[in-house]
Amino acid sequence: MGLQKLNKDVVIIGAGAAGMMCSIEAGKRGRQVLLVDHAYKVGEKIRISGGGHCNFTNRYVKPENYLSSNPDFCRSALARYSSQDFISLIEKHGIRYHEKKLGQLFCDGSSKQIIDLLQSECRSVGVDWEIPSKVLKIEYLPAVNRSDRADRKFCITTEKNCIDSDSLVVATGGLSIPQIGASSFGYKIAEQFGIPVKPLRPALVGLTFADKDFIEFKNMSGMSIDAEVSCNRASFRENILFTHRGLSGPAILQISSYWQPGQMLHVNLLPDQNLRQLIFDNRKRTVILPNLLACYLPKRFLKIWCSKLFPDMQIFSRPLSQFCDGDLQHIIEKLQKWSIAPTGTVGYKKAEVTAGGVDTNELSSKTMECKHVPGLYFIGEVVDVTGHLGGYNFQWAWSSGYAAGQFV
Secondary structure: OOOEEEEEEEEEEOOOHHHHHHHHHHHHOOOOEEEEOOOOOOOHHHHHHHHHOOEEEEOOOOHHHEEOOOOOOOHHHHHHOOHHHHHHHHHHOOOOEEEOOOOEEEEOOOOHHHHHHHHHHHHHOOOEEEOOOOEEEEEEEOOOOOOOHHHOEEEEEEOOEEEEEEEEEEOOOOOOOHHHOOOOHHHHHHHHOOOOEEEEEEEOOOEEEOHHHHHHHHHHOOOEEEEEEEEOOEEEEEEEEEOOOEEEOHHHHHHHOOOOOOOOEEEEOOOOOOHHHHHHHOOOOOOEHHHHHOOOOOHHHHHHHHHHHOOOOOOOOOEHHHOOHHHHHHHHHHHHOEEEOEEEEOOOOOOOEEEEEEOHHHEOOOOOEEOOOOOEEEOHHHEOOEEOOOOHHHHHHHHHHHHHHOOO
């Protein structure tokens, strides 16, 4: 049986957060929309997010919460569709939610509520679905007159249909979590049209370390410590989590987006303490350093950390009163700036997002349309805009999808 021939105003590839939001907004404008995805289930990244409760946005979204080669690119979209706009949408659907910390908002129920909301909104504006279906080929016939929308045409061949469309939106996500269907397809579309892609790397991801630096800590897998982690002029104060491969936890996931291979991480193990006062005030006592620090840090961690960093200082037998000022200052500096060198990340399989992506210099920040390929739009994670941990990446999906939906 031959492929069916269809005509649509807009074809959107990718039925995740950004793709469905764009479909809704385009449908509200009366555009005939077809949403195509190769997966059997839509919104899988939504479903698994937030431990199944979907951290759908953050109350305190600012452009400064995003990384990009063009830091100002996200400003326009975030300003025109804010976190409060999405909160209003979920309240309209009666979805109850709560704030955990630092402005992070989660569903009281399951992530499926967000998926159901998006599907319901799509149905209400007449969006058509082609799922599951792979896109096999994309052809482009540009208009003779650049501004003539009616004269340009995308020809999209899928496993089921051959579709002619005025506009094509790429909302295919990044490389993170391939086990739920992530692929490089969006970047290949960019390559087909000569659009540069900024280097890709796993972000919001755990870090690994060489055995010679970290093997003693592997037995502490599951232990969590409140700390401040710094790299590349960025700092995050949250928990770090020891794993059998290295470090994870919120502070590490955050800093992983800034870390580059070969760079050191600096960890302040006691960010709330005036360490100089704490240690020098106790030097007259017959107290040993690990016992003093055990009031603030896990004893099991201290035993390994002290043995590794101060192997020649008899930390476990000499009271503080027997250390000279220089030795005590050296200890303070290590506590405030424990320097460790990651060897890499745990990879895309465990990464929450992909950093890098379609070059924002090639896109309009107002419309998300390619400057040199009229009618072609890129939104969501496939674009070189990466948010911090805590609902920021979903907000970028909503905001960029909304922005494109006003113009496709």
